[in-house]
Amino acid sequence: MDSIIAWFNDFKADFILNFVDQQRWKFITTGLKNTLVITLLSLILGVFLGIIIAIVRSSYDKTYDEMRGGVKKFLFSLANGICRLYLTVIRGTPVVVQLMIMYYIIFASSRNSLMVAVIAFGINSGAYVAEIVRSGIMSIDAGQFEAGRSLGFDYKSTMIYIVLPQAFKNVLPALANEFIVLLKETSVAGYVTIRDLTMGGNIIRAATYSAFLPLIAVALIYLVLVIFFSKLVNILERRLRRSER
Amino acid sequence: MAVLEVNNLKKSFDRTEVLKDISFSLEKGEVLSIIGSSGSGKTTLLRCLNFLERAEKGTIAVNGKEIFNGENLKKTPESVIRENRLHFGLVFQSFNLFPQYTVLQNITLAPTLLKRGTPEEIEEKAKSLIARVGLTEKTDFYPCQLSGGQQQRVAIARALALTPDVLCFDEPTSALDPELTGEVLKVIRDLKNGDCTMIVVTHEMEFAKSVSDKIMFMADGVIEEMGTPEEVFGNPKSEKTRAFLNSSLEQF
Numbered sequence: 135m136d137s138i139i140a141w142f143n144d145f146k147a148d149f150i151l152n153f154v155d156q157q158r159w160k161f162i163t164t165g166l167k168n169t170l171v172i173t174l175l176s177l178i179l180g181v182f183l184g185i186i187i188a189i190v191r192s193s194y195d196k197t198y199d200e201m202r203g204g205v206k207k208f209l210f211s212l213a214n215g216i217c218r219l220y221l222t223v224i225r226g227t228p229v230v231v232q233l234m235i236m237y238y239i240i241f242a243s244s245r246n247s248l249m250v251a252v253i254a255f256g257i258n259s260g261a262y263v264a265e266i267v268r269s270g271i272m273s274i275d276a277g278q279f280e281a282g283r284s285l286g287f288d289y290k291s292t293m294i295y296i297v298l299p300q301a302f303k304n305v306l307p308a309l310a311n312e313f314i315v316l317l318k319e320t321s322v323a324g325y326v327t328i329r330d331l332t333m334g335g336n337i338i339r340a341a342t343y344s345a346f347l348p349l350i351a352v353a354l355i356y357l358v359l360v361i362f363f364s365k366l367v368n369i370l371e372r373r374l375r376r377s378e379r
Numbered sequence: 380m381a382v383l384e385v386n387n388l389k390k391s392f393d394r395t396e397v398l399k400d401i402s403f404s405l406e407k408g409e410v411l412s413i414i415g416s417s418g419s420g421k422t423t424l425l426r427c428l429n430f431l432e433r434a435e436k437g438t439i440a441v442n443g444k445e446i447f448n449g450e451n452l453k454k455t456p457e458s459v460i461r462e463n464r465l466h467f468g469l470v471f472q473s474f475n476l477f478p479q480y481t482v483l484q485n486i487t488l489a490p491t492l493l494k495r496g497t498p499e500e501i502e503e504k505a506k507s508l509i510a511r512v513g514l515t516e517k518t519d520f521y522p523c524q525l526s527g528g529q530q531q532r533v534a535i536a537r538a539l540a541l542t543p544d545v546l547c548f549d550e551p552t553s554a555l556d557p558e559l560t561g562e563v564l565k566v567i568r569d570l571k572n573g574d575c576t577m578i579v580v581t582h583e584m585e586f587a588k589s590v591s592d593k594i595m596f597m598a599d600g601v602i603e604e605m606g607t608p609e610e611v612f613g614n615p616k617s618e619k620t621r622a623f624l625n626s627s628l629e630q631f
């Protein structure tokens with residue numbers, strides 16, 4: 135009994151030291167805020183980039199044979215080549231390295247590290263989103279394209295009105311998953327001096343010389359967020375499936 | 380004057396000739412049924428008429444105006460092809476309705492995008508087409524809420540919304556349960572009475588016999604035999620036709 139009380143008192147002292155003294159909990163809350171902001175903004179950027187790349191890539195595959203030669207075809211091939219290069223480079227290098235290159239080389243003169251992180255994570259996420267959306271477009275039955283063409287639609291209208299809405303609906307759960315992955319990946323933001331959730335916990339650890347509570351707290355917060363968003367994805371998936379039938 | 384005139388149409392897929400010199404014509408209001416064994420090129424012919432495939436040689440004329448010529452294929456801009464395509468409507472074997480739109484929206488989408496009238500006019504016309512295929516009470520349903528037969532009737536209304544000169548069907552009842560084919564065939568029959576010019580690829584011999592003005596029997600990419608239903612079914616000249624008809628009788 136005594137030992138339990140002793141342990142509890144230790145824990146309480148530890149808790150007060152790490153989170154209450156000098157309002158250290160603020161490192162956690164502002165860190166959480168920064169983590170969520172970076173994740174959300176970079177997902178928006180990623181989805182935007184991803185959709186454009188997916189359209190270029192799949193349109194290239196679908197219409198290349200029918201295209202006549204000339205400047206248009208050349209530009210299209212060029213765009214497709216750039217997209218492929220982008221996908222290869224981004225998916226072939228670690229996101230931390232990309233982040234540091236952005237911060238220390240490309241935007242070396244920028245003070246706004248949060249913005250740099252959003253750009254870096256957004257560009258990174260775009261590569262993965264592109265492949266998700268592209269698989270969505272490719273999964274749409276060829277009959278849908280043909281129905282569109284037989285009704286006199288051009289390629290663009292067929293994409294906008296017929297294919298993309300269906301493709302997007304099909305990949306919505308995968309996109310939501312990408313959000314969850316991204317949420318965890320942003321934990322490396324501390325490498326470029328951003329005080330995200332992970333960095334917040336680390337600052338407390340460095341100040342109090344006690345690792346256990348700050349790091350476990352950070353881990354728990356990530357875990358709760360991931361469980362929460364996964365639940366949302368599940369609900370979303372079930373909704374979508376129901377509207378199918 | 381013939382509504383449709385096809386001359387010397389040729390189409391091959393990597394070296395294999397799938398259509399070898401197809402020529403025929405169709406008068407206004409006539410119904411042509413195309414029969415023939417699997418792989419004989421029936422679908423490919425319809426797809427060439429709708430420019431889903433490009434034939435390499437030959438001409439297609441609608442109402443006396445040449446809309447396709449294999450000779451100057453390279454020079455024809457995409458937009459012209461798109462416009463010429465609208466002389467033909469196509470009803471697919473697998474319906475290919477747009478799942479994210481209601482019955483009404485499936486039908487109004489193309490006329491709206493092609494600016495074929497005011498929204499009110501387009502909707503009114505769509506509703507009358509829905510009534511024509513007997514689906515008024517399903518106007519606001521989604522395709523997944525309809526039976527296959529009902530979906531195919533919507534697909535017919537959708538193709539009719541652009542008032543094509545010739546409406547083409549590629550085995551419109553092949554994907555349907557036997558008890559649902561009747562409702563689709565009835566709609567096609569009604570269209571014939573409404574003076575619609577149609578080309579129907581079908582395996583329903585009884586239907587072909589009773590609804591068609593002309594029967595085309597295709598074998599290995601050529602028109603083996605063409606004539607009235609009485610001629611082709613009653614007194615086939617070609618040995619291949621006879622063999623095909625016999626084997627298709629055995630199946631049923």
Ligand SMILES: Nc1ncnc2c1ncn2[C@@H]1O[C@H](COP(=O)(O)OP(=O)(O)OP(=O)(O)O)[C@@H](O)[C@H]1O
Pocket residue numbers: 392393397415416417418419420421422423424
């Ligand atoms: N896209 C394509 N590429 C290569 N070959 C093709 C293509 N489409 C059709 N073919 C070939 O062309 C021939 C004719 O095909 P088609 O689909 O026109 O036959 P069909 O008469 O409609 O047959 P079915 O009764 O089975 O529908 C077949 O041998 C087929 O393999």
Ligand SMILES: [Mg+2]
Pocket residue numbers: 421422423549
């Ligand atoms: Mg076929």
